[in-house]
Amino acid sequence: MLPALAVIGAVLAYPLYKLAVLSFQQYGIAELISGKGTWIGLDNYETILGDRRFWVVLGRTVAFTAVTVGLTMVLSTLLALLLARLGAFMRLLITTGLVLAWAMPPVVAVTIWTWMVDYEFGVLNWTLSSIGLEYFDRHDWFVNPWEGWAVITAIIVWGAIPFVTITLYAGLTQVSADLVEAASIDGAGGFRVFRDITLPILKPIFVILASLSVIWNFQVYSQIWIIRNARPEEDYFLLSIYSFVESFNSSRYGLGSAIAVVMVLAMLGVTFVYIRQMTRLGEIE
Amino acid sequence: MSSVAARARVKRRRNPRRLVRRAGLNLLGLLVFAVIAFPVYWMMSTAFKQGGEVLSYEPQWLPTRPTLDSFRAAVERDFFWSSVRNSIIVVLAVVALSVVLAFLAAVALAKFRFYGRRGFVVVIFAVQMVPLAALVIPLYITLSAVDQVNRLSGVVVAYTALVLPFCVWTLRGFVAGIPKELEEAALVDGSTRLGAFVRILLPLVAPGLVATSIFAFIQAWNEYIIAYVMLSSQDRQTVTVWLANFITGTNRGVEWGTLMAGATLTALPVVVFFVLVHRRIAFGLTAGAVKQ
Numbered sequence: 001m002l003p004a005l006a007v008i009g010a011v012l013a014y015p016l017y018k019l020a021v022l023s024f025q026q027y028g029i030a031e032l033i034s035g036k037g038t039w040i041g042l043d044n045y046e047t048i049l050g051d052r053r054f055w056v057v058l059g060r061t062v063a064f065t066a067v068t069v070g071l072t073m074v075l076s077t078l079l080a081l082l083l084a085r086l087g088a089f090m091r092l093l094i095t096t097g098l099v100l101a102w103a104m105p106p107v108v109a110v111t112i113w114t115w116m117v118d119y120e121f122g123v124l125n126w127t128l129s130s131i132g133l134e135y136f137d138r139h140d141w142f143v144n145p146w147e148g149w150a151v152i153t154a155i156i157v158w159g160a161i162p163f164v165t166i167t168l169y170a171g172l173t174q175v176s177a178d179l180v181e182a183a184s185i186d187g188a189g190g191f192r193v194f195r196d197i198t199l200p201i202l203k204p205i206f207v208i209l210a211s212l213s214v215i216w217n218f219q220v221y222s223q224i225w226i227i228r229n230a231r232p233e234e235d236y237f238l239l240s241i242y243s244f245v246e247s248f249n250s251s252r253y254g255l256g257s258a259i260a261v262v263m264v265l266a267m268l269g270v271t272f273v274y275i276r277q278m279t280r281l282g283e284i285e
Numbered sequence: 286m287s288s289v290a291a292r293a294r295v296k297r298r299r300n301p302r303r304l305v306r307r308a309g310l311n312l313l314g315l316l317v318f319a320v321i322a323f324p325v326y327w328m329m330s331t332a333f334k335q336g337g338e339v340l341s342y343e344p345q346w347l348p349t350r351p352t353l354d355s356f357r358a359a360v361e362r363d364f365f366w367s368s369v370r371n372s373i374i375v376v377l378a379v380v381a382l383s384v385v386l387a388f389l390a391a392v393a394l395a396k397f398r399f400y401g402r403r404g405f406v407v408v409i410f411a412v413q414m415v416p417l418a419a420l421v422i423p424l425y426i427t428l429s430a431v432d433q434v435n436r437l438s439g440v441v442v443a444y445t446a447l448v449l450p451f452c453v454w455t456l457r458g459f460v461a462g463i464p465k466e467l468e469e470a471a472l473v474d475g476s477t478r479l480g481a482f483v484r485i486l487l488p489l490v491a492p493g494l495v496a497t498s499i500f501a502f503i504q505a506w507n508e509y510i511i512a513y514v515m516l517s518s519q520d521r522q523t524v525t526v527w528l529a530n531f532i533t534g535t536n537r538g539v540e541w542g543t544l545m546a547g548a549t550l551t552a553l554p555v556v557v558f559f560v561l562v563h564r565r566i567a568f569g570l571t572a573g574a575v576k577q
Binding site for chain 2: 012014015016018019022027032035079082085086087090093094096097098099100101102103104105106107108109110111112113114115116118121123126127130158161162215218219221222225226227229230239240241243244247248253256257260261263264267268270271274
């Protein structure tokens with residue numbers, strides 16, 4: 001059985017090693033054909049770190065991750081609290097909706113949203129203009145990047161909420177009713193019960209869900225790629241798209257790898273938090 | 286004491302302010318349901334609409350005369366059947382490979398102590414966190430060096446590597462939960478090691494095997510970026526690439542009705558399996574944080 005472990009280790013670790021090596025190489029079309037890169041040391045890193053565009057994209061990626069994860073966590077928490085207060089029928093109804101949304105493959109989800117925000121026949125523009133907002137009559141959501149990002153944020157958050165909500169709700173059911181009742185008798189209001197009882201008990205789940213969400217949203221790629229028609233404007237670049245475009249559109253694989261390495265390094269920190277939390281819970285022994 | 290509590294409960298139920306609150310919560314719940322489920326509803330309702338109802342400047346909330354025209358157009362579109370076939374081949378191969386490998390690895394992790402075991406587990410987790418957009422570059426370079434670009438086998442290897450960590454993890458939980466005594470008892474009763482493995486271990490981890498294969502199925506079916514990069518010719522692509530091609534592959538207007546029918550067909554197998562296992566996946570990723 002150890003060979004199985006070895007195979008897995010090799011298959012998983014090799015691409016990472018290769019990525020690191022590529023980031024120190026000049027690797028273009030010629031190198032792709034000959035199969036050998038030229039070692040150029042830190043040149044790729046100097047190029048990207050000295051490029052203002054890179055810093056803009058990095059800042060945008062961090063902001064995008066923060067906003068989507070923040071929204072996901074807050075909305076999901078509220079939704080989980082709502083679920084806990086609803087009757088069995090309503091809870092089943094909402095859970096069904098959540099599982100349906102969760103089951104949509106990301107590519108399917110993005111085609112649906114592309115259709116909903118279509119400038120000419122999209123249901124969103126219909127609805128907004130029919131309630132008197134003339135601005136949205138045949139409105140193109142992607143001319144102004146802020147609006148475009150709002151749409152992309154909605155897609156990501158809509159897709160992320162089901163998993164987080166269902167897990168949080170499962171966690172909420174573990175909070176003992178006796179504790180809550182004891183606190184209420186001692187005069188704690190709804191908010192205080194949430195802050196002093198529910199939140200501390202749920203904290204491990206929060207940490208895990210938040211770090212997973214950061215990891216996932218930091219690498220969002222296909223949704224933006226597809227909704228921007230496989231030709232995203234620079235305003236719609238995240239690190240993942242930037243790295244992809246440098247590699248596969250400009251055939252500068254070394255440079256693209258260097259950007260990807262920066263992404264991996266940034267994720268390592270978050271991964272550390274996630275793994276530490278899992279270790280504390282005794283899952284990795 | 287209990288009668289006091291019962292009376293208090295009755296009183297509470299009659300309290301009109303509580304009734305209003307209850308109604309308000311339910312209304313909010315309905316609203317939330319509407320917002321969450323709407324995109325899925327809209328996909329299906331568009332798929333069943335007639336052409337004129339899809340391209341209309343007036344909202345048509347319901348397909349008044351449902352038709353299968355869009356579905357027919359979708360399956361007759363170029364490369365639909367070849368994409369479905371490719372996806373099925375890839376999915377079956379990934380599921381078979383990953384379940385076998387993951388099972389062996391899980392047994393090794395759960396049953397044997399060896400040097401660096403803990404490190405291995407951490408690596409399994411860490412690799413899971415590496416962005417796909419970052420991995421696709423070395424994968425492409427490596428596979429093109431061994432002439433596996435534009436072949437399904439290259440994609441199969443890549444997907445297997447991607448789903449393995451989760452599969453190993455889930456199965457490890459199942460294997461670790463089986464008491465050693467069970468296996469030992471079988472050995473004492475004259476069973477061979479292989480016999481004990483087949484008759485004791487395998488049936489007990491069967492639910493885990495089902496859950497992991499469905500997980501591998503969903504991941505392999507849904508994946509886009511690697512298939513998009515690796516499978517360049519249209520008769521080699523998978524369904525997600527086929528579907529995205531409606532939007533990315535055209536400069537003319539998108540045929541929305543057909544696209545939504547295609548989207549419905551693409552989502553269908555996943556929805557079916559998802560409903561079967563969504564609890565397992567949620568609890569696997571947050572392992573132990575929520576005790577059932």
